[in-house]
Amino acid sequence: MTTGVTTSAKPKVVVTGIGAAAPNGVGTHDYWSATRVGRNAIGRVTRFDPTPYPARLAGEITGFTAADHLPSRLLPQTDRMTRIALAAADWALTDAKADPASFDAYEMGVITASSSGGFEFGQNELRKLWSMGSQHVSAYQSFAWFYAVNSGQISIRNGMKGPSGVVVSDQAGGLDALAQARRQIRKGTPLILSGSIDAPICPWGWVAQLAGGRLSTVEDPERAFVPFDPDAAGHVPGEGGAILVMEDAERAVERGARAYGELAGYGATFDPAPGSGREPGLRRAAELAMADAGVAADEVDVVFADAAGVPELDRVEAEVITGLFGPRGVPVTAPKTMIGRLCSGAAPLDVATALLAIEEGLIPPTTNTSPDPGLGLDLVLHQPRPASVRTALVLARGHGGFNSAVVVRGTD
Amino acid sequence: MSGRRVAITGIGVTAPGGVGTKAFWDLLSHGRTATRAISTFDASGFRSRVAAEIDFDPEQSGLSPQQVRRMDRAAQLAVVSAREAVSDSGLEFVDLDPHRTGVTIGSAVGATMGLDQEYRVVSDGGRLELVDHRYATKHLYDHFVPSSFSAEVAWAVGAEGPVSVVSTGCTSGIDSVGHAVELIREGTADVVVAGATDAPISPITLACFDAIKATTPRDDDPATASRPFDRSRNGFVLGEGAAVFVLEELGAALRRGAHVYAEVAGYASRCNAFHMTGLRPDGAEMAEAIRVALDEARVDPTDVDYVNAHGSGTKQNDRHETAAFKRALGEHARRTPVSSIKSMVGHSLGAIGSIEIAASALAMEYGVVPPTANLRTPDPECDLDYVPITAREHRTDTVLSVGSGFGGFQSAIVLARPDRRTP
Numbered sequence: 001m002t003t004g005v006t007t008s009a010k011p012k013v014v015v016t017g018i019g020a021a022a023p024n025g026v027g028t029h030d031y032w033s034a035t036r037v038g039r040n041a042i043g044r045v046t047r048f049d050p051t052p053y054p055a056r057l058a059g060e061i062t063g064f065t066a067a068d069h070l071p072s073r074l075l076p077q078t079d080r081m082t083r084i085a086l087a088a089a090d091w092a093l094t095d096a097k098a099d100p101a102s103f104d105a106y107e108m109g110v111i112t113a114s115s116s117g118g119f120e121f122g123q124n125e126l127r128k129l130w131s132m133g134s135q136h137v138s139a140y141q142s143f144a145w146f147y148a149v150n151s152g153q154i155s156i157r158n159g160m161k162g163p164s165g166v167v168v169s170d171q172a173g174g175l176d177a178l179a180q181a182r183r184q185i186r187k188g189t190p191l192i193l194s195g196s197i198d199a200p201i202c203p204w205g206w207v208a209q210l211a212g213g214r215l216s217t218v219e220d221p222e223r224a225f226v227p228f229d230p231d232a233a234g235h236v237p238g239e240g241g242a243i244l245v246m247e248d249a250e251r252a253v254e255r256g257a258r259a260y261g262e263l264a265g266y267g268a269t270f271d272p273a274p275g276s277g278r279e280p281g282l283r284r285a286a287e288l289a290m291a292d293a294g295v296a297a298d299e300v301d302v303v304f305a306d307a308a309g310v311p312e313l314d315r316v317e318a319e320v321i322t323g324l325f326g327p328r329g330v331p332v333t334a335p336k337t338m339i340g341r342l343c344s345g346a347a348p349l350d351v352a353t354a355l356l357a358i359e360e361g362l363i364p365p366t367t368n369t370s371p372d373p374g375l376g377l378d379l380v381l382h383q384p385r386p387a388s389v390r391t392a393l394v395l396a397r398g399h400g401g402f403n404s405a406v407v408v409r410g411t412d
Numbered sequence: 413m414s415g416r417r418v419a420i421t422g423i424g425v426t427a428p429g430g431v432g433t434k435a436f437w438d439l440l441s442h443g444r445t446a447t448r449a450i451s452t453f454d455a456s457g458f459r460s461r462v463a464a465e466i467d468f469d470p471e472q473s474g475l476s477p478q479q480v481r482r483m484d485r486a487a488q489l490a491v492v493s494a495r496e497a498v499s500d501s502g503l504e505f506v507d508l509d510p511h512r513t514g515v516t517i518g519s520a521v522g523a524t525m526g527l528d529q530e531y532r533v534v535s536d537g538g539r540l541e542l543v544d545h546r547y548a549t550k551h552l553y554d555h556f557v558p559s560s561f562s563a564e565v566a567w568a569v570g571a572e573g574p575v576s577v578v579s580t581g582c583t584s585g586i587d588s589v590g591h592a593v594e595l596i597r598e599g600t601a602d603v604v605v606a607g608a609t610d611a612p613i614s615p616i617t618l619a620c621f622d623a624i625k626a627t628t629p630r631d632d633d634p635a636t637a638s639r640p641f642d643r644s645r646n647g648f649v650l651g652e653g654a655a656v657f658v659l660e661e662l663g664a665a666l667r668r669g670a671h672v673y674a675e676v677a678g679y680a681s682r683c684n685a686f687h688m689t690g691l692r693p694d695g696a697e698m699a700e701a702i703r704v705a706l707d708e709a710r711v712d713p714t715d716v717d718y719v720n721a722h723g724s725g726t727k728q729n730d731r732h733e734t735a736a737f738k739r740a741l742g743e744h745a746r747r748t749p750v751s752s753i754k755s756m757v758g759h760s761l762g763a764i765g766s767i768e769i770a771a772s773a774l775a776m777e778y779g780v781v782p783p784t785a786n787l788r789t790p791d792p793e794c795d796l797d798y799v800p801i802t803a804r805e806h807r808t809d810t811v812l813s814v815g816s817g818f819g820g821f822q823s824a825i826v827l828a829r830p831d832r833r834t835p
Binding site for chain 1: 535544551562566616685
């Protein structure tokens with residue numbers, strides 16, 4: 001290898017297809033139609049009776065009937081999150097006008113994130129195990145609940161044999177998956193399906209999330225998840241996410257695909273150990289992503305906030321944003337206030353939303369929150385804000401100290 | 413390509429047969445098996461009742477009572493192994509830039525033991541459909557999301573760079589190391605504490621593998637129950653364990669005078685896009701992963717001195733894999749020793765890929781290839797040199813280690829002596 005100055009620019013990676021599934025809209029069209037006008041979809045849990053629990057609200061996907069999208073043989077072997085993910089992958093490929101049959105099998109891969117696997121499937125089999133005995137456990141349990149299931153099933157359904165993977169970093173993992181997809185595309189795989197769908201809304205998943213101590217116990221659906229608000233008291237969990245078609249930009253142009261935009265920058269950090277007194281890592285993640293994208297603060301047109309809804313975490317995030325962009329220096333939004341936090345599905349959905357915002361020139365609103373003015377955020381509230389959006393910063397954090405940031409940029 | 417290369421400078425292993433890398437290598441190099449009748453719970457209702465268990469006391473291994481309380485066993489194994497790896501590498505905390513230090517931990521099934529036990533309690537033995545949150549441990553969320561494993565390791569080693577769990581089923585332990593290598597090569601990190609862990613020996617795991625007859629029913633002879641490549645093989649033996657490495661940018665490692673076990677020279681993962689648990693007998697996708705990994709390592713197939721096989725001991729795997737080796741290595745597949753340490757330490761799902769990388773690095777270190785224990789009756793369909801029964805002295809400069817898992821994942825990784833390759 002020579003030692004000359006051969007630093008060629010890294011290949012661009014673009015998003016050419018979006019498959020979104022969210023509580024306020026299933027399918028990209030319905031999701032964006034609802035989100036751009038701020039339609040809330042948080043309500044009392046219907047999947048099970050939440051009465052015994054201190055938290056009773058969720059963002060549930062309604063109007064998704066798996067049998068309409070998948071062959072019947074797949075139904076007994078899949079958790080809800082896998083069914084939605086398979087459908088979302090189909091929608092993303094259709095949106096990208098990418099027919100897997102027209103690619104070499106090794107030229108396509110699948111890289112998803114998961115936070116907790118097929119938890120409802122696991123719950124049902126655990127119940128059979130402990131109430132009826134081990135002989136009653138499903139033959140599908142060995143793979144239907146584990147974290148790799150969505151990547152595996154999507155690759156099988158679409159005949160994708162290229163580099164595949166699964167990353168788990170709680171609610172930041174969705175961005176880490178997109179970054180890993182970009183990495184593999186840059187190494188030579190032209191197309192990767194990436195993103196995440198999570199759906200752990202079942203009693204067992206509920207109890208596990210309650211143990212995390214961050215679920216809001218507020219009863220009013222419009223006041224339960226209010227990040228940056230003085231009354232913030234946790235979040236409402238939701239289900240869904242997004243699967244994206246990501247491609248090498250040149251290859252996408254060659255096949256005549258339309259690109260929503262480029263995954264231009266990424267950074268990931270981890271917070272110092274509790275009690276160390278060192279600074280949390282979110283700001284560094286954002287700075288790394290912006291440096292990676294080669295964008296200065298004044299080029300960022302909107303920030304999609306992590307919006308934890310926990311006062312201390314909200315304060316940290318607000319300080320990062322005002323520190324990077326100045327007080328009220330950049331529009332900030334958190335459309336997840338309409339639907340709750342979708343585990344690892346949230347951040348890929350935010351990336352999809354950012355790309356749709358770029359396409360339409362419209363920043364979708366943050367709903368329900370009345371932010372503390374002292375935080376210094378220009379939060380886009382209640383109404384969508386028309387704006388020329390070319391570059392967006394998406395932030396995501398996970399339990400334990402995971403921080404990830406992505407910069408997306410519209411194509412010219 | 414940046415030209416940055418990646419070295420293994422520290423190894424920590426907590427595997428069946430003994431805690432620590434020394435005990436692990438002692439077991440392998442003597443060809444002893446650590447498979448036995450399950451002792452940690454009453455397994456009498458199950459079809460397969462053997463496993464490779466670790467006699468592991470977390471406090472004796474240096475964890476505090478509070479760490480023990482909050483961590484699932486898999487996390488405990490990972491943290492103990494990570495500490496051994498860092499100590500072995502000779503790195504001190506003061507040497508590390510936290511921002512340039514990452515963690516990647518592989519795990520196929522996360523906190524299975526913790527979840528199984530907690531579900532039993534909150535459902536009151538399966539009676540309650542609306543499980544009772546008032547009986548849940550405070551740490552249940554950390555079992556819910558296995559990302560907690562990498563968080564624990566990051567705290568233990570002071571990492572503040574990229575931190576994640578890689579979970580690709582039974583190739584997780586290879587893919588986690590492969591991911592770490594990519595992070596160092598691209599310049600995102602200079603040091604990554606990488607490896608994998610799983611502690612799946614629990615009723616729910618036994619039940620799900622019983623249901624598909626993936627595990628062996630050879631309950632009457634636990635010590636020889638794991639029989640990769642043997643004609644009498646009839647399923648794998650579940651195991652548990654962890655292996656964690658310190659991976660460093662090679663130049664920095666050499667400058668500080670670190671002991672370099674091996675360079676991780678090439679890595680690739682492919683999918684069979686065929687079936688969640690089934691394998692086509694031709695091994696084409698694993699062969700492709702091997703081909704790409706060797707190519708990345710710039711290693712000719714004929715230079716592979718030892719193949720550390722997946723060798724799970726199921727009928728279909730060992731046939732699939734033998735075909736893949738022939739396809740990828742050609743005639744050389746018949747000349748190079750191939751062995752499966754799962755014959756001794758069982759199959760610890762996501763962890764085993766890293767444990768096998770540890771075995772591969774130690775084979776290079778000591779010039780000894782670990783055997784395939786219990787291989788006494790050859791299978792005409794598995795006709796390579798599997799190093800039966802007894803370890804073999806064999807100069808090993810280049811190792812290929814592979815894995816195959818549910819979901820269709822096929823991964824390959826190449827270790828080589830850094831001084832043997834021209835940069």
